[in-house]
Amino acid sequence: MDLHKFETNPTVFFENSLHSTDFFEIFIFEKAKGYIELNGDRLNIRENSIFFISPYQKKRCEIDLSDIKGFHLVFQNDFLSDFFDDKLFVYRLQYFYNSKYPQYLQLPKREYNKIQFILNEIISEINDFQNDSIHIIRSLLYFYLSKINRLFSKHYNLSPETQGSSTAYRFKEKLELHIRKLHSVAAYCKILNTSRQQLNKLTKAYFVCTSKEIIHFRLLQEIKMELSYSNKTISEIADVLHFSEANNLTRFFNRLEGTTPGLYRKLPK
Numbered sequence: 001m002d003l004h005k006f007e008t009n010p011t012v013f014f015e016n017s018l019h020s021t022d023f024f025e026i027f028i029f030e031k032a033k034g035y036i037e038l039n040g041d042r043l044n045i046r047e048n049s050i051f052f053i054s055p056y057q058k059k060r061c062e063i064d065l066s067d068i069k070g071f072h073l074v075f076q077n078d079f080l081s082d083f084f085d086d087k088l089f090v091y092r093l094q095y096f097y098n099s100k101y102p103q104y105l106q107l108p109k110r111e112y113n114k115i116q117f118i119l120n121e122i123i124s125e126i127n128d129f130q131n132d133s134i135h136i137i138r139s140l141l142y143f144y145l146s147k148i149n150r151l152f153s154k155h156y157n158l159s160p161e162t163q164g165s166s167t168a169y170r171f172k173e174k175l176e177l178h179i180r181k182l183h184s185v186a187a188y189c190k191i192l193n194t195s196r197q198q199l200n201k202l203t204k205a206y207f208v209c210t211s212k213e214i215i216h217f218r219l220l221q222e223i224k225m226e227l228s229y230s231n232k233t234i235s236e237i238a239d240v241l242h243f244s245e246a247n248n249l250t251r252f253f254n255r256l257e258g259t260t261p262g263l264y265r266k267l268p269k
Helices: 077-081 109-127 133-155 166-178 185-192 196-207 211-229 234-240 246-257 261-266
Strands: 002-005 024-038 041-044 049-053 059-075 104-106
Touching: 002 109, 024 109, 059 077, 059 109, 077 133, 104 133, 109 133, 166 185, 166 196, 166 211, 185 196, 185 211, 196 211, 211 234, 211 246, 211 261, 234 246, 234 261, 246 261
Parallel strands: none
Antiparallel strands: 002 059, 024 041, 024 049, 024 059, 049 104
């Protein structure tokens, strides 16, 4: 886990070439000009805004570094999951592994000030590391992530619950592992050893979507990334994503996105 202020060395944090990482990232902007392109979608930076990036998501940044202020937080799942003995912790947070809602949140100034205080406390502990600092840092980070989860959930009308049925969060986990091969609710019900009715009940309660909708949103995101960042043909994308034929992928994409894959690929990003 690490946390830095943008002001210290802004050139370290942003790359304008396409890239991905194997850890979680959170960009916290008090002020900045520019945008982050994430999974094929362009998100403009606003005052007191936060961006959430999960491992292996594709991104690039176009940001004016001359007048920037904020924080860059990175951590591995194990840093918290091992400490709290909860392998599903990051899946309990609505802003990670959520393909329906923007991975973005703008805070009111008063809420940003609260968050800023916690982040400065973490930096102080890192800079003046003592025997008990690791426990304080983990506790502050847990508080920060949970607090942001409440604010994100309230903004997008989602459940802020993080200690509910583990099946809902295991569904998110399995989706990340199998989305390129498995597209049906029945397949995930089998993995989770639950019924379609029970899974839908849980996903509606926690994510305000049916399990089928969640699968479709996540699959759509995967198609968009292939269209935006690869040179594969539509047939090749259909093959790697286990569609029976290219026409099925095209119909699926058109139904959810309102345009064809070919036209989407030509849109300015």
